Amino acid sequence: xxxxxxxxxxxxxxxxxxxxxxxxxxxxxxxxxxxxxxxxxxxxxxxxxxxxxxxxxxxxxxxxxxxxxxxxxxxxxxxxxxxxxxxxxxxxxxxxxxxxxxxxxxxxxxxxxxxxxxxxxxxxxxxxxxxxxxxxxxxxxxxxxxxxxxxxxxxxxxxxxxxxxxxxxxxxxxxxxxxxxxxxxxxxxxxxxxxxxxxxxxxxxxxxxxxxxxxxxxxxxxxxxxxxxxxxxxxxxxxxxxxxxxxxxxxxxxxxxxxxxxxxxxxxxxxxxxxxxxxxxxxxxxxxxxxxxxxxxxxxxxxxxxxxxxxxxxxxxxxxxxxxxxxxxxxxxxxxxxxxxxxxxxxxxxxxxxxxxxxxxxxxxxxxxxxxxxxx
Amino acid sequence: xxxxxxxxxxxxxxxxxxxxxxxxxxxxxxxxxxxxxxxxxxxxxxxxxxxxxxxxxxxxxxxxxxxxxxxxxxxxxxxxxxxxxxxxxxxxxxxxxxxxxxxxxxxxxxxxxxxxxxxxxxxxxxxxxxxxxxxxxxxxxxxxxxxxxxxxxxxxxxxxxxxxxxxxxxxxxxxxxxxxxxxxxxxxxxxxxxxxxxxxxxxxxxxxxxxxxxxxxxxxxxxxxxxxxxxxxxxxxxxxxxxxxxxxxxxxxxxxxxxxxxxxxxxxxxxxxxxxxxxxxxxxxxxxxxxxxxxxxxxxxxxxxxxxxxxxxxxxxxxxxxxxxxxxxxxxxxxxxxxxxxxxxxxxxxxxxxxxxxxxxxxxxxxxxxxxxxxx
Numbered sequence: 001x002x003x004x005x006x007x008x009x010x011x012x013x014x015x016x017x018x019x020x021x022x023x024x025x026x027x028x029x030x031x032x033x034x035x036x037x038x039x040x041x042x043x044x045x046x047x048x049x050x051x052x053x054x055x056x057x058x059x060x061x062x063x064x065x066x067x068x069x070x071x072x073x074x075x076x077x078x079x080x081x082x083x084x085x086x087x088x089x090x091x092x093x094x095x096x097x098x099x100x101x102x103x104x105x106x107x108x109x110x111x112x113x114x115x116x117x118x119x120x121x122x123x124x125x126x127x128x129x130x131x132x133x134x135x136x137x138x139x140x141x142x143x144x145x146x147x148x149x150x151x152x153x154x155x156x157x158x159x160x161x162x163x164x165x166x167x168x169x170x171x172x173x174x175x176x177x178x179x180x181x182x183x184x185x186x187x188x189x190x191x192x193x194x195x196x197x198x199x200x201x202x203x204x205x206x207x208x209x210x211x212x213x214x215x216x217x218x219x220x221x222x223x224x225x226x227x228x229x230x231x232x233x234x235x236x237x238x239x240x241x242x243x244x245x246x247x248x249x250x251x252x253x254x255x256x257x258x259x260x261x262x263x264x265x266x267x268x269x270x271x272x273x274x275x276x277x278x279x280x281x282x283x284x285x286x287x288x289x290x291x292x293x294x295x296x297x298x299x300x301x302x303x304x305x306x307x308x309x310x311x312x313x314x315x316x317x318x319x320x321x322x323x324x325x326x327x328x329x330x331x332x333x334x335x336x337x338x339x340x341x342x343x344x345x346x347x348x349x350x351x352x353x354x355x356x357x358x359x360x361x362x363x364x365x366x367x368x369x370x371x372x373x374x375x376x
Numbered sequence: 377x378x379x380x381x382x383x384x385x386x387x388x389x390x391x392x393x394x395x396x397x398x399x400x401x402x403x404x405x406x407x408x409x410x411x412x413x414x415x416x417x418x419x420x421x422x423x424x425x426x427x428x429x430x431x432x433x434x435x436x437x438x439x440x441x442x443x444x445x446x447x448x449x450x451x452x453x454x455x456x457x458x459x460x461x462x463x464x465x466x467x468x469x470x471x472x473x474x475x476x477x478x479x480x481x482x483x484x485x486x487x488x489x490x491x492x493x494x495x496x497x498x499x500x501x502x503x504x505x506x507x508x509x510x511x512x513x514x515x516x517x518x519x520x521x522x523x524x525x526x527x528x529x530x531x532x533x534x535x536x537x538x539x540x541x542x543x544x545x546x547x548x549x550x551x552x553x554x555x556x557x558x559x560x561x562x563x564x565x566x567x568x569x570x571x572x573x574x575x576x577x578x579x580x581x582x583x584x585x586x587x588x589x590x591x592x593x594x595x596x597x598x599x600x601x602x603x604x605x606x607x608x609x610x611x612x613x614x615x616x617x618x619x620x621x622x623x624x625x626x627x628x629x630x631x632x633x634x635x636x637x638x639x640x641x642x643x644x645x646x647x648x649x650x651x652x653x654x655x656x657x658x659x660x661x662x663x664x665x666x667x668x669x670x671x672x673x674x675x676x677x678x679x680x681x682x683x684x685x686x687x688x689x690x691x692x693x694x695x696x697x698x699x700x701x702x703x704x705x706x707x708x709x710x711x712x713x714x715x716x717x718x719x720x721x722x723x724x725x726x727x728x729x730x731x732x733x734x735x736x737x738x739x740x741x742x743x744x745x746x747x748x749x750x751x752x
Contacts, residue, residue, distance in 0.1 A: 020624035119624045179613040179632035180606035186633045187563065187598055193627075194590045196572060214570045222563055222598060230556035230691055237555040239663065248396035248495040250657055251569075256555035257562045281626055287615065315606055315691075 003034050003059035003075060003082065009098055010132050016093070017127075022118035026107055029132045030091040030098025031055045034074055035082030037136075044138050045080055045367070046129070046165070047089040048146030048153035050353070051223075051279055052271060054097035057089040058082075072356045079360040080367065085142065090132060092125040092153075094279050096272035099128075103205060103272055114201040114274060122149070122286045126156045130164070140164060143367055144304075147171035147352035148317070149279070152286045155325075159288055162303040169307040169366055171352040171359070172314055174321040175295060176287040181316050184226040185280045188219025192273045201274055209269060216273050217264030224263055229313040229348040299328050306338045307366040309359050311351040339366075379410050379435035379451060379458065385474055386508050392469070393503075398494035402483055405508045406474025407431045407466040410450055411458030413512075420514050421456055421743075422505070422541070423465040424522030424529035426729075427599075427655055428647060430473035433465040434458075448732045455736040456743065461518065466508060468501040468529075470655050472648035475504075479581060479648055490577040490650060498525070498662045502532045506540070516540060519743055520680075523547035523728035524693070525655070528662045531701075534678045535664055544680040545742055547728040547735070548690055550697040551671055552663040557692050560602040561656045564595025568649045577650055585645060592649045593640030600639050605689040605724040675704050682714045683742040685735050687727040715742075 008031055015025040032055045037044065047057050047070065058074035060067035074080045074087055091099040094117070102117035133139070144165040146154040151173025158168040174181075192198050195215035197207075208216070228236070237256040245252035253261075292298035308326055310319035319342050326340035343359050345351035351358065384407055391401040408431045413420065423433050423446065434450035436443035450456045450463055467475040470493070478493035509515070520541040522530040527549025534544040550557075568574050571591035573583075584592070604612070613632040621628035629637075668674035684702055686695035695718050702716035719735050721727035727734065 022624075115626065119626055176615060178606065179609040179615065179630065180601070180604075182615075182630050183597075183601045183604075183609060183632050183636060186636055187594060187601070190590075190594055190597065190637075191567065194594065214566075218563060218566055218570065218594075221559075221566065225556070225559045225563070228556075228559075230554060230694055233555040233559060239552060239555065239558075247661055248398075250491065250495055250653060254555065254558050254660065256559050260559060260562055261566075277626060284630065285623055318606055 005059045005061055007032055010135060012131055018118055019121045019123045020119055024100060024118060027093060027100040027128065029128060031132065032057065032089055034058050034087040035085050037086040041138055042142060043085050044141045045085045045087045046141045046144040047087055048150035049089060050148040050150050051283060054095060055089045055091040069353065073360060079364040090129045093128045094120045094275060094282060096275035102274035102278055117278060119281055120278060121282055122152045122156045123160060126153050126160065130161065143167035143169060145169040148173055149283055155288055158302045158304045158306060159298055162301050165304045167366060168304040169363060171309045172311055172317055172349055174317040175325055176289060177284055182284050184222050185284055187222035189277055189280055191215040191219045192277060198273055212265050212268035213273055216268035216276060220264040220267040221260040224260055226316045227348055227350040229315050232313060232346045232348050235346055295328050296332060300332055307362060308338065308340045309343060309362060311343050311345045311348065313345065314349040316349040381435040381437060383408055386511060388507055394494055395497045395499045396495055400476060400494060403469060403476040403504065405466055405504060407464060407508065408433065410434050410463040411461050413462040417514055418518060419461050420517045421461045421463045422517045422520040423463055424520065424526035425465060426524040426526050427659060430471060431465045431467040445729065449736060455740045466505045469504045470496045470651060470658060472651035478650035478654055493654060495657055496654060497658050498528045498532045499536060502529050502536065506537065519543035519545060521545040524549055525659055531664055534680045534682060535674055538677050538679040541680045543742060545683040545739060547685045548687055548693055548725055550693040551701050552665060553660055558660050560598050561660055563598035565653055565656055567591040567595045568653060574649055588641050588644035589649055592644040592652060596640040596643040597636040600636055602692045603724055603726040605691050608689060608722045608724050611722055671704050672708060675701065676708050683738060684714065684716045685719060685738060687719050687721045687724065689721060690725040692725040
């Protein structure tokens, strides 16, 4: 059955107090829901999106070439079964897909914030979502699920809103972003900032919709490298050369180069450069131990059952980073709340988006009915 | 004892027939030598430099802050002992440090080649060096040694000039550049090409000596990421933040970011962007199996004793790529010619330049006197 798709926007006039001490007021949150909310509102699954994703997680609009980013996971009869669950996916603040971000008007003016937009954190993204859930009368979620930046949000829900989610499923994420990931992000940020077309953030709204922004494309290329690994690239591309290019032409290309160009270019037409800078920043400064004594202290707040899924060959967020969450929970005597699963994948970090059949059974199992808390 | 330093340039008026079918004529080769050539010219060690290196491998000129790039390895009493050996290091063609490259005048005009410079390959770099050795009356080398691009040259000497080197020592290289390395190089090339200051290669000579070229700095940042690994970065930088920067400032920096900025910026002041494009291209298209039926076929030509040194955590050229050379030689029944050593290092690819004490004993041993060919 086709999902009854509709993108909704909620407008909030209350202030959102940010971790930085700044205030976002007013703000909008854009979201989609799939399935029906049951009477006692006990069937809510919150799906959190990644850096370049958005609230459109499932289904396909008529004018779309591709369905939402986790369409294989969410729907009737799918692992996150919309016949049973009410699924909600909220666009993060800072984004360029409808929730308030750097190109949104800076109240009371109608001019966009641009670089005056405050730095937002994962904590802020999650806190904003709680306002929406309050408005919808949702005080608790059956589960919160997310990969990468979405996984950071899920972990943040577990730590900072310990009574909200009964289950938290985290994929391909970390408890604190490590320098290897920050270094890749640096390439992306620096490329955009250096670009004369970026004009220090003073570009025209929609300026890059047609031709894209080459520097953002370049940054995205760095991203695509970090999502893969030496072995996955070797399997995917080998040393294959583009047929029409000459080996001894300076700008002749290997297929891996064309792949990066293609993906980078397309991305730079659909994503706003300022939003990219702000969301990347949020990822870089994500650290679940900030404002706590230690990781032990931080994780000791968790009450939810947790499923941690990492992927072999994920160089952006190493399996050992996820495993450290499990180990810390073991140390805390809370190991019974947590299961840690490492998936063998040749896709590296990207696996959580593309190789669903490698891990969807774990999602399904984690969502199975069980109320006694002893399942793991 | 201080080395008697002198940079020499040899001018060649004969044509250099390139692998592409094009011709370089005339051409210059810039080089340095350390130690004394003995009477029967049997004590020659050829040291081949890497992508961003040059012929200045050892010793320190009066106006220099740092000595040559392998000064810890080459000198009196050092592993490559200049009391015993005559060491020669030749700047590769395509470079910007004296040998003919894209900013050299295109004879008979006095205008630089720029993008009209032919694509050169590792085969061409090595062939050019043979002309110099011929002129110096050197028909054979006691050993050829190199890391990274230098290792590719060393392998090329072994395969394509099988009677030249009696020993070949290859560090942190590969038999054919794999897509992960090509992908990183893509970032660097694309950044430069996109840059309006690059002007399609029509920039003024020396234009970037003062302020550098930010796009080349960016490309070099990508290089620096590829030289390290997630674990080595975590050890080196952790999540340390620059003291003077604010965590909630959009452009506040982690220390890893400042490290990348610093190294990228310095590099972009000393390296020519066109040379960078051409040498990166030579690395990308390096493939010891090209023009042969297979790697077996190619390696079957080798007569030199080989020492292969790889580094754990080298993500640019994986240890398994070097091991494949050893395995193939084993398959060919030539395993007795080859030793394969994997060094435990936290530096990744960079180790061959910075962690000499982890492997210099292997170099020393490989250079020890032994004429019966059964040492391994």
